[in-house]
Amino acid sequence: xxxxxxxxxxxDEQAAGKSGDGEPPRSITPFIVAAVVAALVLxxxxxxxxVSPVEKNVTDSDRIAGAVREFAEASSRYGVExxxxxxxxxxxxxxxxLAGQLKxxxxxxxxxxxxxxxxxxxxxxxxxxxxxxVEGEEKTATWWLFLTDGDWLVCNLPVE
Numbered sequence: 512x513x514x515x516x517x518x519x520x521x522x523d524e525q526a527a528g529k530s531g532d533g534e535p536p537r538s539i540t541p542f543i544v545a546a547v548v549a550a551l552v553l554x555x556x557x558x559x560x561x562v563s564p565v566e567k568n569v570t571d572s573d574r575i576a577g578a579v580r581e582f583a584e585a586s587s588r589y590g591v592e593x594x595x596x597x598x599x600x601x602x603x604x605x606x607x608x609l610a611g612q613l614k615x616x617x618x619x620x621x622x623x624x625x626x627x628x629x630x631x632x633x634x635x636x637x638x639x640x641x642x643x644x645v646e647g648e649e650k651t652a653t654w655w656l657f658l659t660d661g662d663w664l665v666c667n668l669p670v671e
Contacts, residue, residue: 571630576630578663582608582665583609586613588618589618590613591609591614599666602666602667606667607668623643623645625643627640636657652668
């Protein structure tokens, strides 16, 4: 009987020293390394976002569409003669892309850009097909824009 007790005591000692399957004790080192790597990756993403702002990822088509919307908003407030900073140099109101929809002296009309068609960029000039709506009346036309001091500005329709 004494022999049986000794064996039981040895099994308890073995269970306390090892995990039963012969595996070494677990360590938290891999988890710490994974957390550090994740923190470094997250930090890299945040730094990249600060160094490369979203504005630099905007395409010419996006900027041209934005210029058309700004022109429509300015024309809604100021009529056929929007402020000089909203149009390219030498802008002639009578040849505005909205000339058939707005009359001289009219202001406060609701101008909606219904949709955009294809954009063609050729260096510092661009054309875009725009469907505009003024007081329920839609008109589709090709608008001309020029790149001036880094900004796309709406210009006159060419003389045909």
